[in-house]
Amino acid sequence: MALRLFNTLSGKIEEFNPIDANRVRMYACGPTVYDYGHIGNFRTFIAVDLLYRFLQQHGYDVRYVMNITDVDDKIIRNSARDGVSVQQYTEKYIRAFLEDSATLSIEKPLLVRATEHITAMAEFIAKLEKKGFAYRTDDGSYYFRIAQFPAYGKLSKKDFGGMNDGARVDVDEYEKDSARDFALWKAAKAGEASWDTVIGRGRPGWHIECSVMSMEELGPSFDLHAGGEDLIFPHHENEIAQSESLTGQQFARHWFHARFLLVEGQKMSKSLGNFFTIRDLVLKGHRPSSIRWLLTQVPYRNPLNFTFDGLKSAASSVEKLRNFRFRLKSSQFTAGGNQAMSQLAEETVARIKSSLEDDLNTAEAQAAIFDMLRKVNSAMDAGEVRQDDLKPLLQALENFDAIFGVLNDDDKPKMRAILDWARTEGREQDISPELMEIAGLDQLTDERINQRVSEMEAARKSRDFKLSDAIRAELTAAGILVENTKDGVRWRRK
């Protein structure tokens, strides 16, 4: 495979070649668990998920690690406010993160938690200090000395050249040596969570977590490091500085950053009222598959305008794909094969692959599947699809969905779970009629539906349209769509 990806470090699109031929070691900065994740967080996680799935699909053995930041200023502040321990506080949001990820069909990475690696972080800092890259201040905090790492700024393309001059070591000084120096370790404060370590009592700074955990899980040098674009500076820049200072080796070779999304054309912010969590959207009646599809529609490096029109549009697109698969699986085909069809399937698979190889151009890959869909539907209308064509066509579709993950309709159970959550959280007022309607569907068993459908067919045969229409209306109200095709009757759940 010749995957080409934009590398923030070089500022160019490069061929992605892992250090070990067939193995990829990658790391993504995960959530800080002080609140429910919002759609912006999940744009990034889905972008990395697509990359992860694509690499796996093409034969790579991928070790994908994601951290969970379960200690930071906000967490400490909020847990104190709520009168619970840091652990109790974060537990709720870690669970929520896992649930939301599953809701969006994100494949689970190997998750690592900051609070389970505190000892290693302290040891890392102690080594940095020994090497002269870190210093302790009077209060017991530790800082990284940027002046000691000349390459500082290479990721974010910032020039810090001017600051090498005046920087000196003065451990007796209470303040940081340089304003740019960043905290590696924060000394314990009364009433705040802290840990006893070789460098004293305190808690880690944010940047050190990712350096320590990524290297612990993936080694000093690994293939790819991902995150949102806002993390380029200072977070990732600082990770590079710490890690490479300690090991003398290149840290991550490839840096992958997802662009921020806009909501209705504006930056997402709480003050604008356009700040949405996954749960907010589901409570409004939007399906998880619509959200996932919308977030995959725009290539990860382009701004994505997240709109409610777009969400509805995404729902239609997903339904069209699902209908297509349903039609393939439920139609009768005559024996034999149509070479044009198997060739089309083959071309589509190739086109999807080459689109994604091109810096994960998801828009192109989606265009490819829709082109196939239209051509095959057209051929089915004309009776030109044969039994042997089914397998390659379905395979092309599954191949696509192995990346995009929207074909299997598990939206309703996921939505019902969020409905239940809203009730236990006292958010009944946020439950929309749309959600109630969708959640109320699927009450009929397959058996019952089959029975009613055959009754409807019997009525149609005897031209009792009044009765057949009544049954149709009853089923429609229950979310069952009955379709009469030239191959006979079939039904599906809306």
Place this chain on the structure above:
RNA sequence: GGCGCGGUAGCCAAGUGGUAAGGCCGAGGUCUGCAAAACCUCUAUUCGUGAGUUCGAUUCUCACCCGCGCCUCCA
């Protein structure tokens, strides 16, 4: 101010130095007892504005306008 990104049909949005993918919505049609699905046709002579390079630019260059991101822990 520094660095970077983007402005393409009603909406979302891809793309290429050679004459505009795909999805959604809308209109008309085919099929159809009804319904649904599907298909077909139509919907940007035009790609923020102005100038330049070129046989030819949406695609390259310059300027300008607009929007966005980062520049003290926000994906």
